[in-house]
Amino acid sequence: MNKVFLIGRLTRDPELRYSADNNAVCRFSIAVDRAYTGSNGERGTDFINIVVFGRQAENVQKYITKGSQIAVDGRIQTGSYEKDGVKRNTFDVIANNVQFLDSKNKGTNDFESNVTPDSFSNEPETSSVKDDPFADFGSSIEINDDELPF
Numbered sequence: 397m398n399k400v401f402l403i404g405r406l407t408r409d410p411e412l413r414y415s416a417d418n419n420a421v422c423r424f425s426i427a428v429d430r431a432y433t434g435s436n437g438e439r440g441t442d443f444i445n446i447v448v449f450g451r452q453a454e455n456v457q458k459y460i461t462k463g464s465q466i467a468v469d470g471r472i473q474t475g476s477y478e479k480d481g482v483k484r485n486t487f488d489v490i491a492n493n494v495q496f497l498d499s500k501n502k503g504t505n506d507f508e509s510n511v512t513p514d515s516f517s518n519e520p521e522t523s524s525v526k527d528d529p530f531a532d533f534g535s536s537i538e539i540n541d542d543e544l545p546f
Contacts, residue, residue: 398471400489403497404428405465407443412457422453426466446470448491456494465497 404426412422423445430440446468448456460466470491477484 400468400470400472402426402428402444402468402489403465404444404468406460406462409462410457410460412453420450420453422448422456424456426468445486445488446491446494447473447488448494452491452494460496460498467495467497469493469495 407425407427410422410424412420414420425443425445428442428444430442433439468489468491470489470493473488473490475486475488477486
């Protein structure tokens with residue numbers, strides 16, 4: 397089985413092109429934090445190339461920009477080519493589904509235009525109580541075992 401699920405932030409604006417038969421092809425890369433920290437206490441980051449096709453490719457180019465957070469569901473595709481007599485290998489994720497996780501409109505995101513892959517924060521985001529839709533319901537909920545469906 398070849399299945400990939402990723403959540404990350406775009407490292408550059410998506411590049412949209414059209415094939416000879418007028419199919420949309422969009423390429424971009426995302427920065428994905430690793431789940432563990434190294435010996436220096438810092439998390440590593442992987443930079444993964446993504447390719448998406450068709451209407452979804454046009455939507456990606458239209459609605460997301462560098463720094464936008466997205467979720468990708470797809471598969472890994474490897475390949476190789478030769479350049480200047482040197483064989484090079486490629487590794488891409490072919491996206492079946494791209495979900496936009498930011499609610500920002502294109503051109504209005506909070507990230508500075510000079511964001512680089514090295515400048516993404518590894519700190520967890522914090523939210524305030526006013527962002528909690530359940531804040532008005534009190535600090536705890538009482539549930540009897542009889543109310544549970546299992």
